[in-house]
Amino acid sequence: MCRVSAVVSLLPISCLATPIYEHPWHARRAYVTPEELQPSYDFVIAGGGLAGLVLASRLSEDANTTVLVIEAGPTGDDVRSRIDTPVIAYFNGLMRSQYDWQHITTPQPNLNNRNISWPGGKVLGGSSAMNGMYMVRPSAVELNTMAKVLGDMDGAAAWGWDGMYNAMKMSETFTPPSAEIQSEGNILYNAASHGTSGPIHTTFAGFVLPLFGQWGATLGNLGVDVTSDADSGEGWGAFVSTSAINPSNWTRSYSKSAYIDPLPPRANLHIMTNQTVTRLIFDNSAGTLKATAVEYANNGYQTKPWPTVGVNKEVVVTGGPVGSPNILMQSGVGPADKLKAAGVEVAYALPGVGQHVQDHLSTQVIFRTTAQTTAQLYAAGAINGTSNPIASFVNSAIAYTNITDLLGDYASAFQQEVIANMSASTNDRALNPSSDPTVTKGYQAIYQATVDTMLTPAGQVELLLAMTGTSAGQDTFAVQAGLQHPFSTGELYIATPNPFDYPVINPNYFSHQADVALLREGIKLARKVGQTQPISTFVTAEVSPGPDVQTDEQVDAWLRGVVSTEFHPSCTCAMLPLDQGGVVDAKLKVYGLANVRVADSSVFPLSFAAHLMAPTYGLAEQAAMIIKSQYNGTPSPAALQTATATASSQPTGTSNNDNKPSSGFKLAALPSLPIAFAVVLTFLVPAVLL
Template identity: 50%
Template sequence: MRVQPSLSALGTCIAVAVSFVDALTPRSQINSSYDFVIVGGGQAGLVLGCRLSQTTNFTVLVLEAGSNGDEYRERIDTPAYSYYDSLWTTPLNWAYNTVPQPNAHDRQISWPRGKTLGGSSAINGLYLTRPGKDEINAWKDMLGDMDGANNWSWDPFYAAMKKSETFTPPSDAIAQEANITWDALTHGTHGPIHVSYPGYIFPQVGQWIESLENMGIASSNEMYGGDNWGAEVSTSTINPTNWTRSYSRTGYLDPLLDQGNYDVLVDAYVTRILFNSSSPSDNLTANAVEYTTDGGKTKLTVNITKEVILSAGSVGSPSILLYSGVGPKDVLSSAGVDLVSELPGVGQHLQDHFSATVKWGTSDVTSGSIYYDNGSDKNQTLYLSYIDSAIAYVNATAMYGSTLDELQKNISSSIDRYAPNTTYDSGVIAGYKAICNTTATIILNSGVGQIEILFMNSDANGDIGITAALQHPYSHGRIYINSSNPMDYPVIDPNYLANPSDYEILREGLKLARRLGETQPFNSTLTKETSPGLGVQTDDEWLDWLRGQAGTEFHPSSSCAMLPQHQGGVVDANLRVYGLANVRVADASVIPISLSTHLMASTYGLAEQASNIILASYNNASTTVPHFSTSPTTTPSSNISNSSNGTKPTGSSDGNQSVSVWSVWAALTTVAAHIAVFHFLF
């Protein structure tokens, strides 16, 4: 495995390294073709790269638009820095924004997404929760008798999620203070991703579950085994051997042994997929991927002998299809992109969790007050392992009781009225109705959470917050493009609160959050409610406040939905894009229905399952078992670098060559040791 950098991206790193080594290894280019080209070196892409490259007669290339992230490695590795030294202000964030949302006071809402090796798993809040069994089985049922549908039922998906995980219980002291219980049988034991709990805790965390139980919301030991309801202290992607973030790079890339068949290019921005013009129009064959390493000035290509796998996320994957000419014909025509394959569902069915936070002052010490007031623990490793993890998933029965039937009738009657008006295709409308009807019947009447509530202890002014987040929106949006230049960002329109049912459920979730803040023992140290304040009481007052304050919970999905094509689906149950012979999508964009969970565990499980499906389709391949180190530090046996040349399109001029820079890495390690700036997890 090689991770290749461009000379321009290495910049000063090489200059510094040269002083520590006598000579660099020879310049070289990446291969002109690979069996598999994976677009996106984020959470899902690195899982796929790892698993496919273990088949020794496959060649695999991952193209990642962002950097390797090493300049910010200490901030990535330190859990608490996800709050206090956020990577959202760095180039490791795509820094998307939505279009103005008419039901949210016309605000453009920030959508941070990870742009580095590891993707959003490198910059997120580390929550590792799982969806409910009923949700996953509903996903499978929406596929009908489609070939491969059973891969997306609960049992195989559960196994795939566990495969990614190595679970470590909390210490006795943390378990006692935080009131943590768990069932080890629902967790994985030998996976690449470390899953555990912080090494530092606050009394309010222990009060969380008791207070919810006093409100009639019980705790559950089986939230990781398919019963996704009730209160818990969630696991987090923390490596408890050194209290660092465990993410897809540290789990699925860094520990791999070099078998010579796996390359990873960073700073390689994919612009489009190229197709064989002689292939059938209803079954086009991709023969190359076009990318750039210099902001679009030079276009490079790498050829494909088997498949392209899009793992660029819920924003990136539909965008690349659209810029490749695959999508709704009206969107492509307006953007000035030639239609290659009409597929109306690309970018449609977008769903996201919408959330807002009730806050109080407190007389107690909080994580935020320690950090911002320069408390004595501020720089302690154990303190810096603390992240918020007390949550609850509250189902509709607990929220509405005897009035649930009335809510369900209101939602069902609203579905036709609030179907999207942004598509010419009746199939997309049919898919919207199928998703919403499944949500309003099977999921609403199940134990699956409709609202997630989360404890927030890290506010800069020392406030305590309780966030309420809508889990199953009936308002669906879309991703589209309005330019033919693939360097331009796509347009993101989540269409928040378009269906009033979403506001109704989220409002009740916020009232629940307020009630929790008034319940013993959690309220024992809370003082004045600071947001929204007790001036907000009526439904209209809640609505106005919500429209001005709510934002994303950072869980977009479904923009390349796995649905039948006649329902606006983009991929089938084997993840193949309709109308394309050898292009798959494997990331959260294919999940057809919003899940009541943080999406990290589901995305790992999806990528593991995608790997199984792809490998099964080439069942004569020779596969080795990957070696994963469970030690806190792992030195990769491969060279790591940035972007490299592929094959230039006809008429292109020569561009940069890449360097093989294992010697640079050795030098940089020496530099780091001398100046003690970065903490490397190698």
């Protein structure tokens, strides 16, 4: 085990003395009350979460542009030690507190009618202030599939691998691990795949436990590839993920600490907390709905009429996968039948709002162990102090297992079975809740895209090594399994005209049998991890599901009683063509609205084998560039990718993929064109899985 003294000796004394993230100008940050608001702003950002703060920082770089952020939660400064200390997310984080939205799903019929908790950050920084800090990128095949689904839409070129790779890479400042940590954790990485000057700090934990370092060898013994570079487009196999941690003081790096706190005072940027966006106010005098004001209220305690603030240019909705569709529907934009049933006047019928809900469903196999766990260290009081490397230990050993890892020779036949069920699934209201033909067409497009990626090396089930203890005791660890590309999709909709009433969330978990089969195989593989050397050396017994659960039928029944969210919901304001139930176009503009965009994880049209924080930072950076290109004349991400594609189409004598791990899957050449403004979030939440 890595000695704390050895780790500490690698850091300058000045770094160890650094208190929890503070800046001398922090007290002068432009936080405002409703009484201090200007009458109007160029851009009003509805939601101060991960994406919202990225946009606030980027758009306010232009001193001639005024920006207002409206956030329902507080600043979080009063619980900053709980936010900043990485391991606290696993023991005393913000989940189930006033800083958590605490959403909950409807009873899920395929999960024994259980309601599933959907946490989310209700605080500046959103879920980036409370999640498990995984910085895991989607693979190139997934992002290129997303761009393909967009077809020939104007701006679609921004959303393939090349554009998103640049945005994610330029979002970060990566610090390699010390030689000791790298050796003890068996950590493989390629520094060239990471950024060097972005706001978000990424690194590996400054402390390693003995069992942790056996992850790659164990997965390799099970036939799962061990990757030396998970961040350059081939993010499958076993690896140790980077985490959003600042190694100068071992604190969480999140959108507030990275994009807002370091800024010098900006007179053109105002941030208003503890105020909820209730709806957008539209004007239709020009024949097109234009947002002219944003209504807000102090958590419902004010007497109507609620106050408004004017909009000069645009509203950017960044409420996340629950908040963004909720804001649109409360504003009268969404499925007409749902709006009328809720008592909301229809301003613009957009049937895809709240549809295509996708989420990673997961559970875990628990083992009793002789190895030391973080839970034991925490209970013993060994994890304390604001610059303690032990306090930076988070769960980050990961593996994305593909369909061959899971099903072996049966993989191709399984894919064909799923394809054969496509027509029936598309028209099954239990699988596709909307009867709108455009949403149905979109469901089929997403289904087809998911099928098309099944036989690629991309992961279908994610395995995670959880060393932070379980409900079975401090002397346990878990191997978690999470479904990554669900065929089960659901819906989210409002039930009342009160914006403070939570929306109805129905993910339709396990409505497609393929999801049950894939997660079952993932659990089987997770069990094998505990039975395989060298990890098996540390195992004394399997606690759950235990020896009484062996057959496929028994595993399926057990799954229905224990699975829960992996905290990665998305797709509720899907970026798709309008005739496929899309909500936003490839420039993130809401269909039918002149000046409203959505820019958060709700716009991804399909699920990724990844955690959502890294791609959401990328999306937010792309969104800022798209907006700046319209108003400031700077290049758009799509234009940059088109220029890159044109240049790279010329014959060359070398390939820039030579540093990638060998595999049978080839990627397009990665562009080296620098992107001005680039610096790039999941609805990620504070639990062991995130």
